Amino acid sequence: MQDAQALRAKQAADAGLLRRFSLETLQVGGLALAIVVFAIIVQLNFPVFLSLPNINVMFVNFLPEAIIALGMTIVIITAGIDLSVAGIYPFSAIVVGLLMLAGLPIPVAILLTLAAGAVVGAVNAFISNKFRVHPFIATLAILLILRGVNIIITGGSPVSGFPEGFAIFGQAGIDMGGFTLRYSVFIWLGLALLTGYLLRHHRFWRLSYFIGGNRRSARMSGINVERYLVFVYMLSGTLAAVAGIIVASQFNAANNSYGQNLELRVITAVVIGGADLNGGAGSILGSMLGVLFIAMIYNAFAMSGISTYWQDVVVGAMLLASILLGEALKRRRA
Amino acid sequence: MIKFPGLPDKSKSLLNDRSVILALLILVISIALSLLTPAFLSSRNLTFVVTGMTYDLLMALGMTVVLLLWGIDLSVGSVLGLTAVVTTMLLQDGAAIPLAIGLGLGVSALCGAINGFFVAYLKIAPFIVTLGMMSVARGIATVLTSGYFVSGLPDAYKAIGQGRLFNVPYMVYIALVAVVILALLLRNWRPLREAFYIGTNPEAARLTGIRVAMITMGGYIFCSLMAGSAAIFMTSRLSMGFFQFGLGAELKAIAAAVIGGASLRGGTGSVIGTTLAVFLLALINNGFVLLKGSPNAQNVIMGGILVVAIMIDAYRRRDRDEN
Numbered sequence: 001m002q003d004a005q006a007l008r009a010k011q012a013a014d015a016g017l018l019r020r021f022s023l024e025t026l027q028v029g030g031l032a033l034a035i036v037v038f039a040i041i042v043q044l045n046f047p048v049f050l051s052l053p054n055i056n057v058m059f060v061n062f063l064p065e066a067i068i069a070l071g072m073t074i075v076i077i078t079a080g081i082d083l084s085v086a087g088i089y090p091f092s093a094i095v096v097g098l099l100m101l102a103g104l105p106i107p108v109a110i111l112l113t114l115a116a117g118a119v120v121g122a123v124n125a126f127i128s129n130k131f132r133v134h135p136f137i138a139t140l141a142i143l144l145i146l147r148g149v150n151i152i153i154t155g156g157s158p159v160s161g162f163p164e165g166f167a168i169f170g171q172a173g174i175d176m177g178g179f180t181l182r183y184s185v186f187i188w189l190g191l192a193l194l195t196g197y198l199l200r201h202h203r204f205w206r207l208s209y210f211i212g213g214n215r216r217s218a219r220m221s222g223i224n225v226e227r228y229l230v231f232v233y234m235l236s237g238t239l240a241a242v243a244g245i246i247v248a249s250q251f252n253a254a255n256n257s258y259g260q261n262l263e264l265r266v267i268t269a270v271v272i273g274g275a276d277l278n279g280g281a282g283s284i285l286g287s288m289l290g291v292l293f294i295a296m297i298y299n300a301f302a303m304s305g306i307s308t309y310w311q312d313v314v315v316g317a318m319l320l321a322s323i324l325l326g327e328a329l330k331r332r333r334a
Numbered sequence: 335m336i337k338f339p340g341l342p343d344k345s346k347s348l349l350n351d352r353s354v355i356l357a358l359l360i361l362v363i364s365i366a367l368s369l370l371t372p373a374f375l376s377s378r379n380l381t382f383v384v385t386g387m388t389y390d391l392l393m394a395l396g397m398t399v400v401l402l403l404w405g406i407d408l409s410v411g412s413v414l415g416l417t418a419v420v421t422t423m424l425l426q427d428g429a430a431i432p433l434a435i436g437l438g439l440g441v442s443a444l445c446g447a448i449n450g451f452f453v454a455y456l457k458i459a460p461f462i463v464t465l466g467m468m469s470v471a472r473g474i475a476t477v478l479t480s481g482y483f484v485s486g487l488p489d490a491y492k493a494i495g496q497g498r499l500f501n502v503p504y505m506v507y508i509a510l511v512a513v514v515i516l517a518l519l520l521r522n523w524r525p526l527r528e529a530f531y532i533g534t535n536p537e538a539a540r541l542t543g544i545r546v547a548m549i550t551m552g553g554y555i556f557c558s559l560m561a562g563s564a565a566i567f568m569t570s571r572l573s574m575g576f577f578q579f580g581l582g583a584e585l586k587a588i589a590a591a592v593i594g595g596a597s598l599r600g601g602t603g604s605v606i607g608t609t610l611a612v613f614l615l616a617l618i619n620n621g622f623v624l625l626k627g628s629p630n631a632q633n634v635i636m637g638g639i640l641v642v643a644i645m646i647d648a649y650r651r652r653d654r655d656e657n
Contacts, residue, residue, distance in 0.1 A: 144634070
């Protein structure tokens with residue numbers, strides 16, 4: 001009797017701990033914890049891991065993924081998906097390069113490229129809305145088309161020789177003694193803080209959770225879901241264009257082979273960060289931690305003597321583990 | 335036949351049938367190509383086309399079954415790579431050919447079983463499960479070979495992909511037999527008939543007593559096995575194994591299946607449609623090569639055809655309200 005009571009009390013306490021925090025907090029917190037543990041383990045073995053220059057390298061390598069993940073997070077919250085980012089990313093790098101080579105001033109070239117990214121996003125949403133097809137298929141079609149277009153407009157060879165001022169977006173930065181803190185990191189930080197804040201506090205942006213959680217009731221309560229999705233996919237396309245412009249500046253070249261499998265890497269990061277492909281859940285903080293986690297895994301494998309080829313295995317296993325954990329949490333709370 | 339109110343009666347309007355549209359397109363393109371270039375109708379070129387499409391066809395057939403079950407399998411390209419690497423490495427180490435093939439296919443079946451287990455029994459979104467498997471399988475293939483080619487395969491093994499009957503590679507016949515068998519099974523075999531039901535409404539299917547989990551798992555195993563078979567043909571034809579075989583093949587397979595009439599919403603899909611779609615894409619690709627056009631345009635064409643297929647679907651569904 002005593003035991004049974006104690007057991008019940010303990011169960012209640014367990015459930016209390018699980019219930020006290022939202023699912024999102026638990027998932028993001030768990031991911032943050034995993035990152036800290038992983039960092040400590042790697043740091044103990046490789047003392048350079050957490051040095052500022054190395055952290056800088058991690059940031060620079062995964063900056064495009066991090067910026068694209070901002071848009072992807074919102075897309076996934078609305079129960080959508082955007083595969084076309086892996087096409088827009090090299091496309092915008094090429095377009096901005098060609099426009100500058102054609103003699104347009106840098107700001108004009110950039111604005112036109114951002115607009116091109118937004119237009120592609122609008123086309124995604126249009127196909128998905130108008131023909132009532134899953135965004136996976138609509139954006140897959142656009143991805144395939146863009147990949148071909150990228151090769152055709154470049155003739156398969158890289159575009160290079162951009163004006164000097166363009167370097168500011170991906171190469172130049174503040175000299176920190178030993179490494180350069182690139183301005184592009186601030187572009188990412190600004191965008192992340194902005195979208196993170198809006199997604200948490202702004203009424204219009206929060207509608208994405210409503211639409212993703214229950215599209216039918218969102219529609220019934222008078223929200224123009226189709227128009228909202230146009231906005232969301234345009235945002236995702238524009239952010240992919242931002243990433244493309246940064247990478248073109250970083251390498252001072254644009255190549256149609258940029259961004260192979262990038263879409264799936266970004267989706268993996270966003271899902272590890274707690275977003276639900278069924279819609280209605282996800283956060284910018286979680287997605288950024290997801291990107292950071294993947295960046296750390298790649299970096300650690302590159303640093304260790306272990307074959308870097310293991311990184312894909314580990315990333316895949318982490319994805320499955322995080323999903324299983326999320327499912328288990330959900331079930332215990334239910 | 336049960337008639338559902340609101341659904342268009344497909345038997346009456348031929349043009350509503352996806353396969354007929356695809357067949358007409360194939361006919362038109364074939365006529366155009368044979369008029370434009372005499373090289374098109376040469377037996378050598380036609381053999382080249384059907385041989386080249388075999389891998390895509392096998393994978394698209396597997397994908398059709400998975401899509402039918404309201405699933406998706408992003409891991410097929412990686413499973414192809416892993417099977418290719420495992421089989422060729424075993425052969426290189428002197429394993430008997432049947433054993434190497436058996437173990438290679440066993441590995442692909444295992445990948446499919448893991449996918450299926452996560453999807454069917456743990457109820458995790460197939461997109462995520464197979465995305466994880468995509469990373470893991472490709473990663474293992476890379477680790478096993480350290481990025482090198484695997485060559486030095488026995489001649490008897492190469493004969494599988496390079497051997498010919500009436501000047502047509504064996505693998506083309508095998509793929510055709512697979513198409514016929516699968517088409518018949520999809521029409522007549524009970525578990526696959528039930529797959530249509532599962533894809534349309536899994537919960538209702540479960541309540542009717544259909545073994546949803548088991549059939550779903552079977553679908554994923556089948557899909558992986560098709561990728562594995564493609565790997566056997568590919569490695570024996572090219573006389574080598576490489577960890578990057580099948581890179582990006584998953585999206586192609588999905589596109590072909592959807593052009594052939596499958597939907598990401600489950601419950602539809604046809605073997606004939608998928609086969610014709612793969613053939614159509616192969617023909618267009620061939621046309622670009624023959625006409626000295628940019629072969630790079632093939633992605634554009636594939637995406638374009640996918641958009642057209644989407645539009646035709648929307649037209650067909652216009653009087654039904656979804657969502």
